Amino acid sequence: MNSANNIKVAGFGGQGVMMFGQILAYSATKEELFGLWFPSYGPETRGGTANCSVIVSNKQINSPVFKNADHLIAFNAPSLEKFRRNLASDGLILYNSSLIKEKIEECDQLCVGVPINDIALELGNVKVANMVMMGAYLELTNLFGDVTIHAIIKKILGEKKAHLVDLNKQALAAGKDFVKKLGVQYA
């Protein structure tokens, strides 16, 4: 793991963008690393834009604010457009190719598209698209193992939504499989 990973997660409100970021911060905390999450907390609405910043670090986190992200997770086209300019040169872009159909040009970084909506729909619920993305992201970065992520998902869903744990695990696995089949690797 790099000493610190600066991660930008962005998309439409309702796509599970904030939850995606929180799961990373929860996982960091569980693994006794340092996790920091902060949302854009403007007057956002469902269908509007949402983004959050996450820092996962193995040492005390100084600035909560970063200029360039190491990893950009873009759930829709406007987010990709907005945040790809502020990305480290050896960074990673992971994007939702169900909504971003155009080929991404002039990309210096590793750029991986995953059709998360389509994969989630195949699993029976588009709401787990963010977990498909999570699977793809973890396959590429190896940031956290399944044991940690599964424990966090279980904790977040709680007793009321315990019946959704398996579906979320399937979504994670589907995202991982997709990246494995692509054969791409991110150092």
Next chain:
Amino acid sequence: MAKILMKGNEAIALAAIKGGIDAFYGYPITPQNEIPEYLSKHMLDLGRVFLQSESEVSAINMVYGAAGAGKRVMTSSSSPGIALKQEGISYIAAAELPCVIVSVMRGGPGLGSIQPSQGDYYQATRGGGNGDYQLIVYAPESIQETIDIMKDSFNIADYYRNPVLVLVDGLIGQMMESVDFDKPVKERELPEKDWATNGTINHPGRRNVANSLHLDPYGLEQHNIHLQKKYNLIKENETAFELVNMKDAEYVIVAYGTMARICRSAIEMLNEKGIKVGMIRPITLWPFPEAAFDEISEKAKGILCCELSMGQMIDDVLIANNGRHKVGFFGRSGGVLPDPEEIVDAIVNFKDKVVK
């Protein structure tokens, strides 16, 4: 206990519970709403009081009343809401009642924005209330430090019979960090609250009165002299600050709260460039850590005061510096957060930032 991930506002609320809060009175305002939200869920189960009042003015006067009765009381708000509470805060300070006030600063002036800001340094340290009073003002830089201060805040308020203000910006309220709630709190021997207006059962024949009205000028002057003695004691005992990389620092940054953390990253970047930069980080804004400025090397090229405002703490920096070094200023306002690179530029181009 293992660390947990928690949102700043919720951590403030839980730390207040652990610090022994008896009652909370408040009125909603972004970006601090998760504080009352959390307390509304938990206080009744704990047999304690949560009340959402009809306005900020009534909330602070409920704090006045409950503090007068000897209870551990808290209110929280954000910038314009704290402005509305100033009258009550002055009364509470005048009546020497302990309470804890949390201000999660947003952009100003006026209704401003809901984004993070440090535009209320004057409001916190100079007060919008009338008269010669002081609040003990803490400005933590992380959720962990906020928790540690909150847990101790009721003790400090009780010890000095004075309001404590915990001043954070909207980012600390809204972000989540890995935190530990089990750090021990400093032990303090607290005096009996024999002044509390809770009936005469403990002191038959003597009525206690909580009051801020002293019509006799000589009597009021004596009261002010008494308050100043207390404030001097607080200056002596409670002034808190952190020094970062001060040895042989060519430049010294002065920053608090979120800005201090951004500056920490900038200092690392500057050290990599071979520019030695240190930092004075006030943890109490009042009392302001003037003595820390004696630690600045005589050879230092300058002091850069960094704030999320147009320049408020810089007044105290200029007083503490007392003409010894050049003082520059870097600020962003309105809810804009600078990235560390902007601070790096400000140090590299220090001569353009000098104000005095």
